[in-house]
Amino acid sequence: MAGRTVFVTGASQGIGRRIALAFADRGANVALAARGDGIEETAAEIGDPSRTLPVRTDVTDESSVRSSIAETVDSFGGLDVLVNNAGIAGPTAPIGAVERDDWDRTMAVNATGPYLTAKHAVADLRESDRASVINISSISGKRPLENRTPYVASKMAVIGLTRTLAFELGEDDITVNAICPGATSGPRIEAVIEAQAESLGVEYDEAKRRVFTEDAALETLVDADDVAEMALFLASDAARHVTAQDVNVDGGTAWY
Incomplete structure (x- = not known):
């Protein structure tokens, strides 16, 4: 990855931070895009100001x-990889109670x-x-994920976007793929489990087992580094001919 430039959204914490660190460890220039101060912490953890660009970004704006x-292209001279990681959990509620x-x-x-x-990165890609x-x-x-209709619908939309962009950009040799993590260890999933526990009227450990780990082959949460x-x-380069795919990293929860 040496000399390549990667733009990572949601790079202030969780999966986004781990992705940014992984690319930086392999020598890439990394733009750290998020709304909060965590991007500065991610940059400090990377420890090489010449190859990091914390850039305050609201992906809805x-x-x-x-x-x-x-700014990323101006700083590093181009763009090679776009990682769309920014995301929120949304509400935990039956559809009739979703605002x-x-x-x-x-x-x-x-x-x-x-x-x-994607719209604003494609010309540089x-x-x-x-x-x-x-x-x-x-x-x-x-x-399905019970009581999480907005989140599930949004993540299905991401898969549709991925497949369509792969064909739209294929003639330019741009690969487009989605990663589908299972429940991933960290503060976000802890909050989701707590909300599910309250919704189901059970204890935290029971909600974790029932909703996230019971039907996983490895019976565990995913690690963000994976x-x-x-x-x-x-x-x-090893994945140059891998495109239009949605790849599971989920401990064996989904098989398609």
């Missing part, structure tokens, strides 16, 4: 996305965000010798 990508504002916000971050970044778009979806984009390793592979 087109002008913010446009300016962040332009319209919560629905709109979940779709704006999880589905409109990847559209906006076309100039790369090995360009790749990696969208972080979820196994919830493939199978998702990062898959992102590295999909952006590598």
Whole structure:
């Protein structure tokens, strides 16, 4: 990855931070895009200011996305990899109790965000010798998750975006893939499990088992570093002919 430039949304924490660190460890220049101060912490963890660019970005705001990508290209001379990781969990509630504002916000971050970044990155990606778009979806984009309708719908949308972009950009040798993580260890999934426990009227450990680990072959949550390793592979020369795919990193929960 030496000399290549990667733009990672949601790079302030969780999976996004681990993806940014993984690319930086392999020598890439990394633009760290997110709204919060965590991007500065990610940059400090990388420890090489010459190869990091913390850039405040709201993926739901087109002008913010446009300016962040332009700043990245100006700083590093091009763009090779776009990782659309920014996302929110959305509400945990049956559909009749989901507020319209919560629905709109979940779709704006999880589905409109990847559209906006792709829209404004594609011209620069076309100039790369090995360009790749990696969208972080979820196994919830493939199978039901009770009381999480906005999240599931948004992650299904990401898979549709991935497949369509792969064919739209294929003539430019740009690969486009989605990673579908299972429930991934970290603060976000802990909050989701707590909300599910409350919704189901059970204890935290029972909600974790019933909703996330009971039907996984490995019976465990996913580690964010495993998702990062898959992102590295999909952006590598070894995956030059892997495109239009939604790849599970889920401990054996979904099989399609």
